[in-house]
Amino acid sequence: MSNPEGSLSEGTEYRSPIGMTEDSLAVMERNRVSREPWDIEETKPCVEGQERGVYLSCFDMLLTEDATWLVKVSEASPAVAVPMYRMEPQEEPEQCPVIDSQEHGLSPGLEGQEEERSLEQVQSMVVGEVLKDIETACKLLNITPDPIEWNTGNVQKWLLWTEHLYRLPHAGKAFMDQIGKDLCAMSEEEFRQRSPQSAWMKERCSVGDTKTTAGEDLWSEADSSCSGQPIHLWQFLRELLLKPHSYARCIRWLNKEKGIFKIEDSAHVARLWGLRKNRPAMNYDKLSRSIRQYYKKGIIRKPDVSQRLVYQFVHPVCGRGGGGDRNLPNPEDKLSHNALEHRFKT
C-alpha cells in the first residue's frame, strides 16, 4: 500500500524509521564515495588524525557538521538522541549505549534497544564513511592519510581540496608554511582565529534550518545539480545508489558492475524524487513511466532476467573511488571529475 497521491503536502519530510529526516540523512551523505558501509576497520590510520584534531580537515568539515545535524535532529525528535561525543568508532559497540534514556525520560524496551543498535550503526556509518572519504581524498591527492606526516605542500593540497569540496573561501594563506603536525596540534579556537571566514562558513552549515529544504539544497549543491541543469531521473537514482548507507533501504545495487539495481521501496523512492523535483504528487507509477522512457533512449533497461522493480543502467561506467560507481555516461560529470583530478594530482 503506497502513499496515496497528493497526501504528501509540499515540504513534508519523510522520516526514516530511526527518526532522522531525509534532509539530515542527505546532509550526512554529501560528498561520500560509493563503497559499501560497515567496513571502517581499514581506515584506522585516519582516526589518529581526528584525535589529533586537524581542524581544517575533511573530518572537521564533515564530521562536526554531521554531528551537529544529528544532534539537531535528535533535539527535534526526543526519542532519538545521538550525543556528539560518541562519534568515535567503538571497539565494543554492544557495551556503549547511544541513547541516554534516563535523560530523555524513556524506558529502554526491546524497541529502544533496537533503536540503539540502529543509531550505533548510523554512527559507525557516518564515521566510517567520513574516514573513507578522507582516505579517498588522500589517495587522490597522493598524500598519506595520516596528517601528522604532512609537509607544507601536503597541507596546502589538502586545504585546496577541502576548499573546493565545500566551497569554502580560500584559507591557504592562513596556513602557509604549516606542516601537518602544526595542524594536528591546533585547537579549534586557534583554527577559528587563523581563519575566521572558514569558521563562519562552517558555522553557517551547521546552523541550517532542518524544517526547510536546507539539507536538500546543500545536498543538491554537492551533487548532480551543481551543473545548474535540472537533475535527470537517472542521475537522481544514481545518487541514491551512491549513498547506500542512507538509501539502501529503498534502492540498492544488485550488481553494481552491471549497473543492475533494485527499487526496494517504490513509494519511498518516488517520494524522494517528488521532493527533489518539488512534485508532491509524484508516485511510483509516474516515476516508473519516466524510467520506461529511458528504454528507448538506451539509458536504463530491464535486465535480461526481468524482475519486479529491478532495472539496469545500460552503460555502467567505473569511476572515482575505484569502486565502479559511475553508471552512466555524463560528459559534464566526467569533465569536472577529470578537471578535479588534474587540478589536485599535480
Next chain:
DNA sequence: AAAAAGGACGCCC
C-alpha cells in the same frame, strides 16, 4: 494488488 508496458497529452525549460 502491485508492477510493467506504453500511448497520449500537456507543461516547462
Next chain:
DNA sequence: GGGCGTCCTTTTT
C-alpha cells in the same frame, strides 16, 4: 524538442 509529469488502458506477476 527534450524531459518529464500526468492520466490512461492493458497485460503480467
